[in-house]
Each structure stands twice: as structure tokens, then as C-alpha cells.
Amino acid sequence: MIPVTALGHVTFETPDLEHQIAHYTQVVGLTVATREKDRAILATHLGDEVVILQHGAVQRCTALALHVDASIDLSAANKMLSGKGIKSERRSDVTPRMASALVFSDPNDTRVELYSEVQRLPRAAPPHEAAPIKLGHIAFMVRDPKQMVDFYTSMLGFRVSDWAGDFFAFLRCGSDHHTVNFLRGDEQRLHHFAFELKDWAHVQRACDHLGEKDVQIVWGPGRHGIGHNIFIYHFDPDHRVVEFYTELDQMKDEAAGYFEPRPWHKDRPQRPKVWTDFKAARLTWGPPPTPEYAGTHSKHTPSTTEKAS
Ligand SMILES: [Fe+2]
Structure with a gap:
């Protein structure tokens, strides 16, 4: 491994x-x-x-x-x-x-x-006030999420944070709740990818910035259940789904096996689990996804967004 x-x-x-x-x-x-x-x-x-x-x-x-x-x-x-x-x-x-x-x-x-080694660029002034601080996670639609989970855990040392049913897996390789996701679908493609912002105020600035650029927010702002991150999603010009998020659950102590306590956790302590309440998995609060966002899912795939809609 x-x-x-x-x-x-x-x-x-x-x-x-x-x-x-x-x-x-x-x-x-x-x-x-x-x-x-x-x-x-x-x-x-x-x-x-x-x-x-x-x-x-x-x-x-x-x-x-x-x-x-x-x-x-x-x-x-x-x-x-x-x-x-x-x-x-x-x-x-x-x-x-x-x-x-x-x-x-x-x-x-x-x-x-x-x-193991990459040369970093010199730190620069942010291009605008909503610029992200890191690439956070990537979600793939795959035919067999279990096969992908087996590969990423056994070969690359990822740990399972949560599953939604048996169709949506969240894997971590550090303290962030998830770094890669696998969602069952009838095709193999990117589902979405995500940039981390500093805090809620930074997400608000991103909302304003998207508005200024006439880019529609296709879902959010809201707080997911799984991972508990605050999120907004938009499409890039190739119709790729881009997420901005903050306040993702953190597991600082693998031996303890639970995520850092947060006021919005309903499980105390919050441990990795299989979520069967898809409405709770999808949202702690926030609006339902727009039809544009829901259309990014495979028609034949259950998901935390579709099942709860
Ligand atoms: Fe995400």
C-alpha cells in the first residue's frame, strides 16, 4: 500500500x-x-x-x-x-x-x-476577493463505487468516511472528511470538483463575485449533511460542476475515529457511517438543488440529491 x-x-x-x-x-x-x-x-x-x-x-x-x-x-x-x-x-x-x-x-x-515533491510558486496577491485557498476534493461518477473504494483504500491508503446507502462513497486521505468521492452511475465521468474557501464570509464574497460575473449558482448556499460543509455550486463553460465550500468536517485524530465536534452535528460524536436518511445526508439546511444541478446526475442513479427531492 x-x-x-x-x-x-x-x-x-x-x-x-x-x-x-x-x-x-x-x-x-x-x-x-x-x-x-x-x-x-x-x-x-x-x-x-x-x-x-x-x-x-x-x-x-x-x-x-x-x-x-x-x-x-x-x-x-x-x-x-x-x-x-x-x-x-x-x-x-x-x-x-x-x-x-x-x-x-x-x-x-x-x-x-x-x-512527493513539487516546487510551489511564490505567494501572490489573490486575483479577486473570492479566490479559493486550495483544491479540496474530486467526485467521480463510476459504475462500481465499491470497486473504487476497495482500490483507493487497499492500494492508496484512503479511509472511508461515509457512505450514502451503497451508492455514494466519501474517502479521506488526511484530516478533511473527503478528498475523493465515488457515486454510482451508468457512465464514468467527473461528477464535480471542489475548492475550499476560508469561511462563511468568503463563501458570501464568492456568491457576490459569481453574481457580478453573471454565473448562476445552481445549488446553494446550503450545508450538506455528509461532511457538513457549507456549499455553493456553479457550472464552468464546459458544464463541469464546480463547488466552493467551507467548514468541512475534520478528523484530526484517526485513533479516536470521530470528526471534530461541531454545533450542527446531530450524531455526537460524529463517526463515519452509512447514511440511510438521504434527506439528512443531502442537507442540514438550504434550498433543494435546481433542476439544472439535478440534471447532472445519471437518470438511473439514486443519489442524495435525487432521493431526497
Ligand atoms: Fe463536493
């Missing part, structure tokens, strides 16, 4: 690179760290590379970079994966600031790029 400690960046292909760059800089508040003919690497103003936009025929999520501790020997990890029948290779071209990565495909055919 290769223990992952954090999410690095996500790579998307897009047929319209310019529109995507404009959205992620002007609306989301990232900065362009590297610009090549068919690729842009975007970073937070705090200096972390978080999104790679690559020109492609259709919009899709192709890769996920995950951080492992510097004590992990990537050559030994390569051998371990090979022993499990997983073909992996060393790459030095993931980003100009990442000297080396170990790359392989997960069962969903998403490329996983494991790295």
Missing part, C-alpha cells in the same frame, strides 16, 4: 481552452502558472498548482495528482504495483515543477500521478 497524504491537482481536457482559462482565472480566481500551446497550468494565489487544462476533442477529466510523503520510495511503489498487476511508469513531464511522478490508471481509467 502506498499511503496518499493529499490531493495535488486535477487534469481536464477541454475543446475550448481559452474559455476555460478565462473562467478559472476571472471567475474562480486561479492564476496562470504555465501557458503552453495546448495546455495551461493554473495555481492558487498561495502557490499550489491545482488545475491543468489540456486541449482535447471533448471535455473530460483525465488525471488526478496525489501527494505521498517524501519517505515513500517511488521505485519500490512501482514494483509493488507491478506485483499487483498494475502497470505504472515514472514520468518527469507531469508539470515543469514536478520532477518525478509514478503514473498508473485506476479502475475508472483515470490516470493517477503520485508525487
